[in-house]
Amino acid sequence: SQKIEQNSEALNIQEGKTATLTCNYTNYSPAYLQWYRQDPGRGPVFLLLIRENEKEKRKERLKVTFDTTLKQSLFHITASQPADSATYLCALDNYGQNFVFGPGTRLSVLP
């Protein structure tokens, strides 16, 4: 059956450290994978998109990797700040069909 998993429901890290979040999927062949940030009671906000033929994408303190062999994406936030505390969602874009979201990882950056 098709499944998307994110490594942990919650992740606590110290300010200044690098947060690494994992997204694993089975029985999908996504053309694109995206990461979103969601704050409580708000809609998902787009962060980064990575294509199946790209290994890595960066945007400021954010980095995403995409390994279609391992069926895994890693999302890194370097020099994390308390303002980065939120739930981070990975979403698969299955060749123009709807997005399929993972359950999210709630990140808390402690001062």
Next chain:
Amino acid sequence: EPEVTQTPSHQVTQMGQEVILRCVPISNHLYFYWYRQILGQKVEFLVSFYNNEISEKSEIFDDQFSVERPDGSNFTLKIRSTKLEDSAMYFCASRARRSGETQYFGPGTRLLVL
């Protein structure tokens, strides 16, 4: 920067009543979506809409649900006879192309069915 807007932000209704949730997608976008998120759970796809017709729908989107684009700007989700389990955040999203770029999400409508 253009954004997706949704109204109302909150809706409280009695079980069995009809509700209409409204969305104004980004103006040059062609593909429209509704998602829902039950409290504490993941974002779930409901329906996608293109060229004035449904292009895909999930198992959640049963006969109680319908979507419409009544004019050039609004995109609505109607629930004909609400159930308690319809209580959730409902998000509208839009994008310019079918694939290869992100969907932009609205702020959501929190629906509470009593």
